């Protein structure tokens with residue numbers, strides 16, 4: 001096995017949501033078609049039953065022909081509707097699925113991670129991850145620009161995130177309507193995940209009625225929308241009932257918390273988690289997840305030490321990537337290599353590390369060059385006071 005053999009399984013680990021999002025979309029089209037078929041065929045079946053009943057008691061040829069025409073019209077209407085749905089939503093979603101699976105399949109044939117085909121493939125992947133990052137961070141315009149420039153419309157989920165933004169904007173305006181519609185569209189899937197976002201949204205609408213002191217409406221609302229959750233949310237429903245006795249200005253802990261407007265921000269987060277979960281999208285940008293692996297191999301305790309201990313060439317030592325690497329483990333170096341801060345070259349027996357009196361260490365090559373320019377004297381770039389003859393430097397031995 002060659003060292004550069006492509007780890008196809010490792011590559012695929014990141015790609016579940018890539019295949020899953022269009023699959024979820026297609027499932028929705030399929031369910032909607034199924035519902036239409038059930039509704040129309042059920043109606044036709046009833047018409048057939050009526051006709052047979054009437055036909056045996058009081059036969060009327062004209063009425064029978066009329067009823068049959070009605071049935072034909074219904075079935076034709078259904079056929080039109082289904083083909084419209086397939087054309088407007090089904091086929092485009094299938095095309096997205098096909099293109100994504102083909103994109104993944106090309107990796108299977110690439111032997112080595114240094115092959116130019118893999119570099120090209122990984123470039124597309126990086127573009128996808130950049131779009132994902134932009135979409136998650138509210139930079140939709142940039143996301144659309146990258147998508148159009150690179151021609152990767154079918155490989156990114158711009159539409160999914162437009163949907164997320166539309167629903168989140170509504171929640172920010174304190175409207176649950178859009179989020180509730182989304183819940184009802186995904187009812188079965190949410191139930192399977194034991195997700196209770198719908199209850200949280202209903203509870204919030206109830207709280208808003210209580211805040212407006214619309215007691216009668218609040219009670220009717222609770223009966224209709226909260227009580228069905230009684231098996232799993234009994235205590236919360238009881239507490240919600242008691243809320244009506246407390247004004248929004250109450251200082252009583254649990255009721256004050258129910259009236260707290262920050263619950264809306266929590267709802268936005270809960271919605272986002274639910275929609276990510278449904279599409280098997282990770283809660284963090286894919287770009288970050290991919291970078292963690294690289295960051296973990298570079299991260300050292302010194303990256304978070306005093307500024308003098310940091311290395312200008314180390315990405316983790318920078319504020320932004322250091323923040324990103326906070327949660328990843330430190331790298332484990334069985335054989336450490338020491339790199340000169342001045343030249344960036346490795347220090348070893350051939351290029352010994354040399355120490356100033358203050359303990360700062362640089363490579364022999366770097367200091368020799370400095371001494372040659374300064375009549376045999378060297379100065380610690382971090383501490384101009386620290387000036388001495390090159391010959392007086394201490395050799396450091398690596399053990």
Ligand SMILES: [Zn+2]
Pocket residue numbers: 299300302303310311314315316317
């Ligand atoms: Zn560092």
